[in-house]
Amino acid sequence: MPSAVSGDEPVPPGHPDRVRWNARYAEGRAPSFTPHPLAVRALRLGLPDGPVADLACGPSGAALLAAAGGRPVTAVDVSDVALTMLGDEAGRRGLGSLITLVHADLSAWRARPRSYALVLCTGFWERAVFAAAAEAVADGGLLAWEALTSEARRARPALPPDWCLGPGEPASLLPADFTVVDQHDVRGDPGEKRQLLARREPAAPGNRGGKLILR
Numbered sequence: 001m002p003s004a005v006s007g008d009e010p011v012p013p014g015h016p017d018r019v020r021w022n023a024r025y026a027e028g029r030a031p032s033f034t035p036h037p038l039a040v041r042a043l044r045l046g047l048p049d050g051p052v053a054d055l056a057c058g059p060s061g062a063a064l065l066a067a068a069g070g071r072p073v074t075a076v077d078v079s080d081v082a083l084t085m086l087g088d089e090a091g092r093r094g095l096g097s098l099i100t101l102v103h104a105d106l107s108a109w110r111a112r113p114r115s116y117a118l119v120l121c122t123g124f125w126e127r128a129v130f131a132a133a134a135e136a137v138a139d140g141g142l143l144a145w146e147a148l149t150s151e152a153r154r155a156r157p158a159l160p161p162d163w164c165l166g167p168g169e170p171a172s173l174l175p176a177d178f179t180v181v182d183q184h185d186v187r188g189d190p191g192e193k194r195q196l197l198a199r200r201e202p203a204a205p206g207n208r209g210g211k212l213i214l215r
Contacts, residue, residue, distance in 0.1 A: 009108040011078055017105065021058075021079035022089075031059035033087055036122045038195050039065060042144040043118065045197070046183070050117035050138050055106055056124035059085035067098040071117070076102040076109055111136035122146040125163055130170055134178065139202040143178065144195075145170055149185060151192035170196050177201050 011018050025031075039054075039062030051072040055064045059082050063075045067090065077083050083101040090099045102109065106129045111119075118141060119133045125147035137143050150164045171183045181197040 001123065009079075009105065011103055011105055013045055014137065015078065015105065018080070020207045021077075022081040025059070025079055025085065026083040031089075032049070033059060033061040033089055035061040035065040036120075036146070038122060038144050038146050038197070039120050042120060042142050042197060043069065045142060047117040048138055048140040049140065052118045052163065053111055053133075053136060055121040055129070057131060058082045058123075062120055062122075063099055064090060064093060064095060067095040068093070071098070074102060074111070074116075075099055076104055076106060078103070078105050079108065088097045089102070100210065108167045114138045117141045120144045125165060126172075127173065130173060134173075134175055134200075137178075137200045139200055141200055142181070143174075143198045143200070146186075146193055146195045148201060149192045151185075155207050165194050170194075171198065174198055175200075177203075 043066060051074060052063070052066040053074045053076065054060050055076050057063055057075040057077045058079070059189065060075055063086060066073050075083065075086055080103050083103055086099070087096070087101050090096045106124070107126065110132050113135045115138060116136050117138055118135050121133060124191050129181045130145065134143055147170070148159070148164045150161065150166065152164055153159045153161070174180070178198045178200050181199055183194065183196045185192055185194050
């Protein structure tokens, strides 16, 4: 089983998100490990060589699917209980060597820029995390995201507005070198969600990071 490693900042035992999600995952229901449909679609679209990052992964079937296809996966979550579930299942499937479990709060964890062929996140929204995730996508790679829209607050008025996508988001927040493959709303539980698939355009020859290299 792969071991969990700390992110840039250790997650304190009393961190509210760690406590909340650990309690949810410890309720006793066995995870299905069914890959998220957005992940299945992204992995079929054609990716450059390179690893996959699964953010706010939980006991992720998407991480297992990517690893089964031979890709190294970095699975990041604030819940060590969820990561243990994922690690145990990866070990049972003989995929432990391909999955690195990172126990971290996404607001503190950062990937190396342009280092992942696919960055996936479903069920989580924070603008700063989205911006950092976009930076982590390699040239020609994909960013796949699903989050609640503001319409979800009709069903759950107590849902914080900052947890929900605004009009046009997240596509409207993409850097200029991304092309939207698809963005559409889907009905979910507890309410409306939005899915995004976007590809980072390969850098032009002699152009790195938006700066022209003169020779």
